Amino acid sequence: MKIELKHLSKTYPHGKAALKNIDLTLASPSLIGLVGPNGAGKSTLMKLLTANLLPTSGEILKDGSPLIKQEKELKSGLGYLPQEFGLFEDLTTTQFLDYMAAIKCPDKKTAKDEIDRVIALTHLQDKQKAKIRTLSGGQKQRVGIAQSLLGDPELLIFDEPTVGLDPAERFAFRNLFAETAKNRLVILSTHIIEDVQPACDHLVVLNGGEILYTGTPESLMAEKHAATLENAYMALVNGRASA
Amino acid sequence: MRKGTIFKYELKRLFCSKEYLLLLAVNIVYCLALLRGSVIYGTGFTAPFSQWTFCSYLSSAAVLLFILLLALCARQFTTSERRAVTILETSSVQMAVFRAIRYAATACAFLTAMGLSFGICFVFYRLVFDYTGFGSLIYAGLILLLPPALFLFGAAMLLGHKRQALVYILLAVVLILGAFGISLPDCMDLFGTSVVRPLYTGVQKFTFSNEFLAGRAAFTIAGVALIIFFIKRQRTNMSPMIFLRKS
Numbered sequence: 418m419k420i421e422l423k424h425l426s427k428t429y430p431h432g433k434a435a436l437k438n439i440d441l442t443l444a445s446p447s448l449i450g451l452v453g454p455n456g457a458g459k460s461t462l463m464k465l466l467t468a469n470l471l472p473t474s475g476e477i478l479k480d481g482s483p484l485i486k487q488e489k490e491l492k493s494g495l496g497y498l499p500q501e502f503g504l505f506e507d508l509t510t511t512q513f514l515d516y517m518a519a520i521k522c523p524d525k526k527t528a529k530d531e532i533d534r535v536i537a538l539t540h541l542q543d544k545q546k547a548k549i550r551t552l553s554g555g556q557k558q559r560v561g562i563a564q565s566l567l568g569d570p571e572l573l574i575f576d577e578p579t580v581g582l583d584p585a586e587r588f589a590f591r592n593l594f595a596e597t598a599k600n601r602l603v604i605l606s607t608h609i610i611e612d613v614q615p616a617c618d619h620l621v622v623l624n625g626g627e628i629l630y631t632g633t634p635e636s637l638m639a640e641k642h643a644a645t646l647e648n649a650y651m652a653l654v655n656g657r658a659s660a
Numbered sequence: 661m662r663k664g665t666i667f668k669y670e671l672k673r674l675f676c677s678k679e680y681l682l683l684l685a686v687n688i689v690y691c692l693a694l695l696r697g698s699v700i701y702g703t704g705f706t707a708p709f710s711q712w713t714f715c716s717y718l719s720s721a722a723v724l725l726f727i728l729l730l731a732l733c734a735r736q737f738t739t740s741e742r743r744a745v746t747i748l749e750t751s752s753v754q755m756a757v758f759r760a761i762r763y764a765a766t767a768c769a770f771l772t773a774m775g776l777s778f779g780i781c782f783v784f785y786r787l788v789f790d791y792t793g794f795g796s797l798i799y800a801g802l803i804l805l806l807p808p809a810l811f812l813f814g815a816a817m818l819l820g821h822k823r824q825a826l827v828y829i830l831l832a833v834v835l836i837l838g839a840f841g842i843s844l845p846d847c848m849d850l851f852g853t854s855v856v857r858p859l860y861t862g863v864q865k866f867t868f869s870n871e872f873l874a875g876r877a878a879f880t881i882a883g884v885a886l887i888i889f890f891i892k893r894q895r896t897n898m899s900p901m902i903f904l905r906k907s
């Protein structure tokens with residue numbers, strides 16, 4: 418799969434420009450880390466990619482044709498975790514996943530297998546029968562990730578998926594994302610630079626609605642003569658030539 | 661999309677919710693109190709099982725029934741519900757179908773409560789008066805309750821899409837109108853309290869006034885139009901811009 422963003426801009430009604438003339442090509446298989454300060458436009462970009470929002474100008478092409486014309490195809494192969502998401506809190510973890518699987522899986526048997534698979538991937542085995550209302554923040558985050566993995570979508574978009582996870586879980590999810598991205602396109606936004614370096618093969622840095630950098634994490638470190646990606650990122654965002 | 665599974669969960673979520681069960685219990689208790697306190701004496705010297713008495717009973721029960729309906733509608737607009745629906749909007753689900761399923765589940769929950777109000781009264785008629793001619797009562801009861809219920813449902817969708825708090829304001833308005841017995845013109849008579857008025861002017865044969873029936877028709881049309889609008893609107897959560905771009 419190949420997604421091309423061409424001269425993409427988004428200005429919210431009565432708001433300022435959240436994205437300004439973005440040109441970017443994303444192709445599978447790849448794990449793309451989207452980083453940038455608060456308000457950089459990461460979530461906006463993700464909403465545009467999921468056809469949740471429409472661009473003010475410019476366009477998004479999926480495999481060469483406009484995304485808007487293939488909304489249905491896009492959505493049937495998409496797993497998305499919004500930054501602020503809600504769950505049906507009165508259902509148990511399994512019931513919620515069964516609800517979502519009713520949308521994403523064609524029959525009961527496939528749904529059951531998929532639910533077992535994503536529960537194992539997100540380590541929710543002991544919370545299967547717990548009401549979502551009773552889960553901790555990090556556990557809810559894992560239910561959110563689990564629902565996006567249902568149906569094994571070809572495009573996965575996670576908006577700050579590791580927020581609220583403990584270090585062991587963050588480590589596990591980094592590996593999960595890297596593993597998933599071996600034959601898919603996975604895009605994740607994060608503020609945690611350590612999440613990007615070991616896992617992502619591609620880094621996109623946004624600031625003030627513009628792309629500051631796109632390339633591998635290693636080449637950014639080399640470019641900024643930095644020992645860590647965090648230092649290189651800080652130098653980039655602060656406009657310094659080297660860390 | 662397996663519609664049956666989604667419908668099953670939507671029903672479960674409504675029927676097992678504390679607020680529904682609580683309001684249903686209050687409604688049943690209130691209906692029983694009405695039967696013992698007023699229905700048994702009949703309305704305006706008519707039989708307890710006359711259409712006049714039955715309509716009078718239903719117009720008293722309507723206040724709680726409509727509050728229950730609005731409380732069910734308000735549930736759809738909590739922050740966590742809205743955010744969960746955002747996830748659904750990015751899935752391949754047809755939002756119009758999803759909305760229709762949700763509305764159908766809400767309708768089932770309301771109709772169950774309404775059916776119980778009818779049923780309790782019918783059991784009472786059967787046990788106390790051995791009366792079983794329910795056909796004309798059901799007909800009058802449906803005309804009395806269904807049109808305003810459709811209208812309130814549509815209005816709740818309209819307001820809830822703007823802000824959840826507006827549904828609660830509508831609920832408060834219904835509560836105030838009901839609790840203080842504020843009388844509205846026949847054509848806007850939500851609870852149907854005006855139905856029995858002719859009885860006190862000497863009319864014996866039960867009929868609905870033309871103005872009342874016109875109001876019921878208007879409630880139905882407005883309610884159905886709003887419901888269809890909101891079912892369809894969800895089909896394109898990106899509308900109306902999408903149409904502009906495609907054209």
Ligand SMILES: Nc1ncnc2c1ncn2[C@@H]1O[C@H](COP(=O)(O)OP(=O)(O)OP(=O)(O)O)[C@@H](O)[C@H]1O
Pocket residue numbers: 429430431432433434435453454455456457458459460461462500
């Ligand atoms: N619905 C909205 N209406 C108006 N402006 C908005 C809206 N959503 C976002 N913005 C603005 O668009 C800009 C980009 O927001 P966005 O949420 O994409 O940032 P972000 O990079 O995801 O930030 P964060 O790291 O805090 O999540 C911000 O300046 C924000 O104020």
Ligand SMILES: [Mg+2]
Pocket residue numbers: 459460461500576
């Ligand atoms: Mg964001």
